[in-house]
Amino acid sequence: MDLSPPNTAATAAEPSVLEWTHRFKALGPRFFTALHPTPLAAPRWAAKNEVLRAELAWPDEVFDDEHLHALAGNALMRGSEPMATVYSGHQFGQWAGQLGDGRAIWLGEAASAQGPQEIQLKGAGRTPYSRGGDGRAVLRSSIREYLCSEAMHGLGIPTTRALSLVASPEPVRREEIETAAVVARVAPSFLRFGHFEHFSAQGDTESLRALADHAIAHHLPQCHERAALWQGNVYAALLDEVQERTAKLLAQWQAVGFCHGVMNTDNMSLLGLTLDYGPFQFMDGFNPGHICNHSDHQGRYAYGRQPNVAYWNLYCLAQSIAPLIDDQDLTLAVLEGYKTLFPQALGDAMRAKLGLAGALAPESEREGDWKLVEDLMQLMATEQVDFTLFWRQLSQAMVQQGKAHTQQPETPMDLAHWATVTDLVLDRPALWAWLERYSARAGRENFAAMGVQMLRTNPKFVLRNHLAETAIRQAKLGDFSEIETLHNLLKSPFDEHPGFEAYADLPPDWANQLEISCSS
Numbered sequence: 477m478d479l480s481p482p483n484t485a486a487t488a489a490e491p492s493v494l495e496w497t498h499r500f501k502a503l504g505p506r507f508f509t510a511l512h513p514t515p516l517a518a519p520r521w522a523a524k525n526e527v528l529r530a531e532l533a534w535p536d537e538v539f540d541d542e543h544l545h546a547l548a549g550n551a552l553m554r555g556s557e558p559m560a561t562v563y564s565g566h567q568f569g570q571w572a573g574q575l576g577d578g579r580a581i582w583l584g585e586a587a588s589a590q591g592p593q594e595i596q597l598k599g600a601g602r603t604p605y606s607r608g609g610d611g612r613a614v615l616r617s618s619i620r621e622y623l624c625s626e627a628m629h630g631l632g633i634p635t636t637r638a639l640s641l642v643a644s645p646e647p648v649r650r651e652e653i654e655t656a657a658v659v660a661r662v663a664p665s666f667l668r669f670g671h672f673e674h675f676s677a678q679g680d681t682e683s684l685r686a687l688a689d690h691a692i693a694h695h696l697p698q699c700h701e702r703a704a705l706w707q708g709n710v711y712a713a714l715l716d717e718v719q720e721r722t723a724k725l726l727a728q729w730q731a732v733g734f735c736h737g738v739m740n741t742d743n744m745s746l747l748g749l750t751l752d753y754g755p756f757q758f759m760d761g762f763n764p765g766h767i768c769n770h771s772d773h774q775g776r777y778a779y780g781r782q783p784n785v786a787y788w789n790l791y792c793l794a795q796s797i798a799p800l801i802d803d804q805d806l807t808l809a810v811l812e813g814y815k816t817l818f819p820q821a822l823g824d825a826m827r828a829k830l831g832l833a834g835a836l837a838p839e840s841e842r843e844g845d846w847k848l849v850e851d852l853m854q855l856m857a858t859e860q861v862d863f864t865l866f867w868r869q870l871s872q873a874m875v876q877q878g879k880a881h882t883q884q885p886e887t888p889m890d891l892a893h894w895a896t897v898t899d900l901v902l903d904r905p906a907l908w909a910w911l912e913r914y915s916a917r918a919g920r921e922n923f924a925a926m927g928v929q930m931l932r933t934n935p936k937f938v939l940r941n942h943l944a945e946t947a948i949r950q951a952k953l954g955d956f957s958e959i960e961t962l963h964n965l966l967k968s969p970f971d972e973h974p975g976f977e978a979y980a981d982l983p984p985d986w987a988n989q990l991e992i993s994c995s996s
């Protein structure tokens with residue numbers, strides 16, 4: 477391993493089509509180290525995210541040859557001021573001490589149609605926080621991060637975004653020799669719980685306060701108003717804001733069957749974004765105990781535990797900013813909010829999956845609806861029914877049933893009409909009994925409208941491991957086209973995309989053997 481100091485040599489001055497600001501840098505040198513990315517051999521575009529570029533109204537030139545070098549870390553965009561930031565954190569429940577951007581280099585904030593966006597080059601070389609790591613990211617994990625960022629966005633789930641993916645033949649040693657890649661990722665802020673834990677652990681309250689003030693001023697100004705709910709305490713309001721965003725994020729993850737895999741506090745975004753895509757997985761068969769990270773021997777981050785882990789992580793954040801809130805009772809009271817907010821958000825999300833959201837579901841019926849959800853989940857768990865397929869088939873069946881009912885309102889319901897749903901389970905009597913309860917709750921005259929709504933809520937396409945794996949295998953042979961195909965499906969996962977049915981199918985047998993390594 478190359479243990480030379482991180483690269484501080486000036487790289488060639490280069491293109492300037494973005495307008496940069498550097499508000500984080502105003503915090504001062506305790507928060508970061510200025511340094512340049514390490515050049516990457518023979519970079520080549522593996523993916524350019526035209527959708528994101530257009531959303532941000534960044535010019536075409538962002539994807540020209542000069543920018544290929546800039547987004548690979550071989551040249552600097554004029555006006556950018558690269559740096560790596562320091563943070564700490566709890567990993568797998570243990571205090572891990574100082575971590576920091578070990579391989580992500582911040583270029584600064586670029587003005588965009590959606591406000592200033594921070595850009596990071598992930599895999600752009602060693603930093604003072606690399607702790608013996610090589611500062612690189614392999615093509616395999618970079619493809620997964622690129623695609624999953626955009627898949628989450630397509631699903632309407634808050635996430636960091638991915639602007640580009642640059643591949644290189646440069647060898648990188650993991651379990652075997654792989655090749656390097658750099659993802660340019662984009663977010664309004666990459667602040668993590670761990671940034672706060674860092675200064676708290678150092679007992680540096682002055683820096684802690686500066687960091688919190690920075691976050692409030694530039695990213696969460698609504699905290700000033702929210703402080704009215706918390707005795708005028710703006711730091712309590714900050715915790716409350718993060719608590720609410722995290723609760724809502726977790727509800728969305730659970731509702732779509734997403735397992736993050738490494739919910740360490742340093743991977744938790746202050747803005748409630750999905751952050752740091754590693755061994756994540758969209759579940760195939762539904763199993764609340766599902767563990768997607770093969771290094772997670774205790775199952776700390778199993779699917780069903782994610783909401784509690786998020787609470788635990790919020791507790792860590794609360795402890796770290798407690799000196800700012802300066803009122804223990806108030807701090808605990810803010811945290812309590814999660815215990816009502818998360819179940820409420822999950823309840824709403826699951827009811828929406830059943831088409832029972834909105835006007836069709838008066839407040840008084842929430843409890844009964846939740847029982848309906850629980851019983852269905854129990855049934856699905858017993859047989860590990862395919863999560864995505866089940867909800868999608870249920871949505872389709874509702875549309876079909878709705879049509880049939882409009883044509884012949886008097887015809888009784890027939891089990892055969894639900895075949896696409898009941899075919900997914902062995903215990904058909906149990907599912908049939910559930911379907912009868914569900915139908916009675918919904919009212920058959922509402923099926924058609926509910927079905928349409930459900931098709932906008934239950935995706936046809938998610939980034940299953942085997943889909944990513946196929947794109948990875950082809951990319952390793954130099955063919956990046958499957959990345960684009962997947963991106964096209966995943967950016968609008970609720971659309972039918974005729975001709976691409978195979979991408980919505982059950983995973984093939986070989987997918988069972990896939991072990992998603994934590995190494996990246």
Ligand code: AMP
Pocket residue numbers: 575576577578579580605606607608609610611612613738742743752754996
């Ligand atoms: P992660 O588990 O990916 O969230 O990373 C945990 C910590 O290890 C962070 O500080 C990362 O920056 C750092 N890290 C992970 N992989 C590498 C690498 N290949 N080189 C340097 N630092 C790394």
Ligand code: MG
Pocket residue numbers: 742743752
């Ligand atoms: Mg991380």
